[in-house]
Amino acid sequence: MSMAEAHARLTAPDSAFAIERRVIDGVSQRCWVHTPATARQLLIDAAVHDARDFLIFEDERIGVGGFRKAVSALAHHLRDGSVRPGDRVAIAMRNLPEWPVVFFAALSIGAIATAMNAWWQHAELAYALEHCGATHLFADAERLDRLATLPGGVRCYAVRGAMPGATSLTDIIGTTAHWNALPDRPLPAVSLDADDAATIFFTSGTSGKPKGVLASHRAILSNITGAAFAGARASLRDRGTLPVADPDAAQSGALMAVPFFHVTGAFAVLSPALHAGNKLVLTHRWDAGEALRLIERERLNWVIGVPTMMLQLADHPDAATRDLTSLVSLGYGGAAAAPDLVDRLASAVPQAVPGHGWGMTETCGLTLTHSGNDYRRRPTSCGAPVAVARAEVRGEDGRRILPADQVGELWVSGPNVMRGYWNDPAATAAVLQGGWLRTGDLARIDAEGFVHIVDRAKDIVIRGGENVFCIEVENCLYEHPAVQDAALVGRPDRMLGEVPVAVVVLRGGAKANGEQLRAHVAAQLAAFKVPVEVVLSSAPLPRNAAGKLLKRDILAALGQREG
Structure with missing residues (x-):
């Protein structure tokens, strides 16, 4: 069955994947008919799943009903505290059960949920809070420690921690054990539209400062139907039939292997899980052995992450002894996947269908995807567009x-x-033109419509799914008094795809070693941005006639040095 035939059948007017035309920012776009219009509506509709588990974190189990009550309690508190539509409510914490409570509470009253990267250090957190103009901040103990002092004009809420001047979130909604006993109150009244602003998620900026990506309710919820469509398309093209749900099957569940502050986590995993009544198992941090234990214990069906995680699962010695028969799908994106990964997963977990996709913070996640036989036949592709x-x-x-x-x-x-970059019309105009987004990726599209990424136009290193903009690290190195010139490049790495390596030329007479320069970067930037190695060069860095660093030459020289 051709791609066009599959799309025509799946998007028929009476189907679950029916499409309609809507004008968005003056441009006619194809939109899903049956996706919830707003995150508020998604939360209301989820009441049909109230008796099911939703969030599992260590020994804590939270049902959909208790979760919705906690969201409503916090939404009323925020509304009573003068949070209005369009206000920015910032979230800075690791994957805790409270993260989605704050997220949906803000969205349900028309505020803009603003996700902070939990890896960030003080300067990055402070900049993002000021840039977005946050009125409220919810932060866990580790993020509060990094901030040291409360930002001026921001009301701060401590999550599983304390800070002078901060309100404890527990005082408002209690601990997770008490959520189910909270009053079952309707959400505060507010009028919301599908194309109203909903979220700001941050992406690294070419200027070295994070850019806030502003997205609508429609944009962030498109993943709910898009992900289901991708699975149906793969089934139709593989077997000629659509998957049929078993009404007597146990509750489906997924391992939350990616951060909520990434669009994949919040939009492609969290929201679809709430919509379908699936459970999500959260972990304190990624560990392949612990992931395998949880998959077995909870009989999980999906793992969605980055290629690095899938490689670690396949290679882990426990993969041969754990009962992984519940797994039906392993999906990944965010970084290049080795062509042999699909075969390695087939060997380790033969019944699980592998899938690879592509998206950006600017596309709210899933845009291109394929799985099953389509992926096996094209392991270098990141998929074809959803309908x-x-x-x-x-x-x-x-x-x-x-x-x-x-x-x-x-x-x-x-x-x-x-919708655009927050408070940055020039950057928005540079990438958004007539409803089309200029991605910065160099690619080719084959005759069947599958996209193959071949290079990046942007100067970035993708380390295990985290984007590192080279200029940000280079600028940080330039701030060290011993550094005259610096270049950051991505060195291929089997596990992480690539890792950042810096090549530095010192000023005449200056003294510094690689570890000192790494420590300088680590004190200011998130850990994933810190070069794994700083190489000192006695020769000037190669540049073209316009003064631009020749990164390929630098990378080639590093390869010769290591060879």
Whole structure:
């Protein structure tokens, strides 16, 4: 069955994946008919699952009903405390059960839920809070320690911790053990539209400062139907039939292997799970052995993460002894996947269907995807667009659409694309044109419509799914008094895809070693941005006539040095 035939059958007017045209920011877009219009509506609709488990964290089990009560209690507190539609409510914590409570409480009253990267250090957190103009901040103990003092004008709530001047979230909603006993109150009254602003998630900026990606309710909820569509399309193309749900089957569940502050975590895992009544198992931090134990204990069906995680699961010695027969799907994206990963997963977990996808913070996650036989036949591809999205490869002028298999810049469009960068109209105009997003990835599209990423136009290193903008680390190195010149490059790494390595030229007469320079970066930036190695060079760094660093030459020289 061709891709066009599969899409035509799946998107028929009477189907679960029916499509309608909507004008968004002056552009006609294809949109899912049956996706909840707003996160508020998603939460209300989830009442049908109140008796089911929803969040499991260590020895804590929270049902959908208790979760919704906690969200409502916090929503009323925020509304009574003068939070109004459009206000920014910031969340800075690891994957705790309280994270989605704050997230949905803010969204349900029209506030903009603003997700902070939990890896960030003080300067990064402080900048993002000021940049977005947050009125409220919910932070766990580790993030509060990094902030040291409360930002001016921001009301702070401590989550599983304490800080002078901060309100304890427990005083408002209690501990997770008490959520089910909270009053079952309707959400505060508020009028919301699908295209109202909903979230700000941050992406590294080319200027070295994070950019806030503003997205609508429609954009962030498109993943609910998009993910289900992707599975149905794979089944239809693999077997000619659609999957049939077993009404007597045990509750489905997924391992929450990615952070909530990533769009994959919040939009492609959290929201679809609440919509379907699936359970999510949270972990304090990623550990492959612990993940395998939880998959066995909870009889989990899905793991969604980055390729590194899947490689660690397949290679872990416990994979051969744990009962993993409940797994039906292993999905990953966020970084390049080794072509042999699909075969390695088939060997370790033969019944689980592997899937690979592509998305950006600016696309609110899932845009391109494939799984099953489509993926096995094209292990170097990141998939084809879901039915409401479009993808084109264009020439350098940004207008000429290139033919199949010719490399150019990837442009995408759909209802899931961001509204723009928060308070940055120039950066928005540079990437958004007529409803199309300029991705910065160099790609080719084959004759069947599958996209193959071949390079990046942006100067970034993708370390295990985390984007490291080279200029941010280079600027940090330049602040060290001993550094004259610096370049950050991505060195291939079997486990993480690539890791950041810095090459530095010292000022005349200055003294510093690699570990001192690494410590300098670590004191200011998130751990994933810290170079794994700093190489000192006695020769000037290679540049072209315009003064631009020749990163390929630098990387090649590193390879020769290590060889």
